[in-house]
Amino acid sequence: FTMMNYERLSVGIQGLSAAQTAYQWSCEYARERLQSRAPTGPTNPNGAADPIIVHPDVRRMLLTQKALVEAGRAFAVYVGKQLDLSKFGEGEDKVRAAGMVELLTPIAKAFLTDKGFEGTVLGQQCYGGHGYVREWGMEQLVRDVRIAQIYEGTNGIQAMDLMGRKVAANGAKNLSVLLDEIRAFCADAASVAGMDEFLAPLNDAVDNLESLTRFVMESVANDPNAIGAAANDYLHVMGFTLYSYMWAMQCRTVLSGESQQGEDFNKAKLQTARFFVQRLLPQTQALSAAIRSGSDAMMDLAEEAFA
Numbered sequence: 352f353t354m355m356n357y358e359r360l361s362v363g364i365q366g367l368s369a370a371q372t373a374y375q376w377s378c379e380y381a382r383e384r385l386q387s388r389a390p391t392g393p394t395n396p397n398g399a400a401d402p403i404i405v406h407p408d409v410r411r412m413l414l415t416q417k418a419l420v421e422a423g424r425a426f427a428v429y430v431g432k433q434l435d436l437s438k439f440g441e442g443e444d445k446v447r448a449a450g451m452v453e454l455l456t457p458i459a460k461a462f463l464t465d466k467g468f469e470g471t472v473l474g475q476q477c478y479g480g481h482g483y484v485r486e487w488g489m490e491q492l493v494r495d496v497r498i499a500q501i502y503e504g505t506n507g508i509q510a511m512d513l514m515g516r517k518v519a520a521n522g523a524k525n526l527s528v529l530l531d532e533i534r535a536f537c538a539d540a541a542s543v544a545g546m547d548e549f550l551a552p553l554n555d556a557v558d559n560l561e562s563l564t565r566f567v568m569e570s571v572a573n574d575p576n577a578i579g580a581a582a583n584d585y586l587h588v589m590g591f592t593l594y595s596y597m598w599a600m601q602c603r604t605v606l607s608g609e610s611q612q613g614e615d616f617n618k619a620k621l622q623t624a625r626f627f628v629q630r631l632l633p634q635t636q637a638l639s640a641a642i643r644s645g646s647d648a649m650m651d652l653a654e655e656a657f658a
């Protein structure tokens with residue numbers, strides 16, 4: 352099992368690294384490719400057009416990639432640390448880390464590869480038609496990352512493992528440990544000036560995850576399909592909540608003056624975190640509403656009607 356947990360994190364990192372590469376390539380392309388003018392007026396008046404990085408929709412694609420890979424890298428290190436503690440740690444720390452590994456491994460495999468694929472496709476999209484043809488390498492990257500969602504246990508099976516075995520079957524014991532850790536972090540970080548815009552959405556996301564978990568666990572008594580119907584969306588709610596935690600930790604490092612990376616880097620960290628909480632984290636609300644609708648809409652259609 353220890354080997355399989357490392358293996359699943361490795362596959363997650365395969366998804367993450369494809370997205371990181373797609374992000375770097377698409378940033379470079381967006382600075383060079385000239386097409387249309389900026390809505391606020393020309394930024395390249397001597398050229399035939401402006402570089403596409405000026406367009407809000409291109410920025411959406413670039414910032415989504417950046418926000419997901421930077422949170423994903425932090426999350427991969429966080430899970431790696433739990434894996435190492437569960438293997439090499441001692442006493443309470445070892446037991447606690449083993450519980451975290453149980454809980455987090457399906458998310459590391461499935462969320463990193465789902466978001467890895469999404470980010471890679473966004474990178475490809477930045478290339479327009481050049482993203483579809485072979486010579487730029489983007490379509491190869493998309494084909495290569497796609498397998499990571501399928502092998503080492505499909506992401507659907509990872510989601511069932513998370514919701515069924517890792518949460519519902521043990522009364523959300525390990526989840527409570529994680530939520531306590533995040534709440535303790537929020538309480539501690541609240542004294543750092545400027546943290547509120549990152550902590551308030553994180554606290555809300557944690558409260559939502561807790562009540563959503565209770566909802567699904569209570570639904571199981573009357574509905575055998577409850578876990579299967581919720582699983583994929585639940586894994587994504589938890590993935591976004593964890594990424595919000597990763598972003599808040601990075602912001603605390605910057606805002607408490609501990610970062611050694613310089614002003615430009617620190618400013619970009621806060622701006623990217625802001626994009627994450629304002630533009631990506633709200634997806635948890637839509638996913639949670641879908642879960643709370645129950646399994647009927649998914650299960651009512653007769654098999655013969657799938658035609």
Ligand SMILES: Cc1cc2nc3c(=O)[nH]c(=O)nc-3n(C[C@H](O)[C@H](O)[C@H](O)COP(=O)(O)OP(=O)(O)OC[C@H]3O[C@@H](n4cnc5c(N)ncnc54)[C@H](O)[C@@H]3O)c2cc1C
Nearest residue numbers: 498499500501502503504505506507508509510511579582
């Ligand atoms: C390129 C490649 C390399 C591979 N390398 C290896 C390897 O080195 N070692 C190895 O052991 N395997 C390997 N595999 C196999 C891989 O792990 C499996 O293909 C994968 O786990 C999916 O299993 P399956 O193909 O039987 O799909 P199926 O189990 O038939 O699944 C089909 C679909 O149904 C869903 N599904 C199935 N059961 C359920 C359920 N109970 N509830 C909800 N949804 C369900 C799945 O999520 C999936 O979407 C490789 C596969 C490929 C394509």
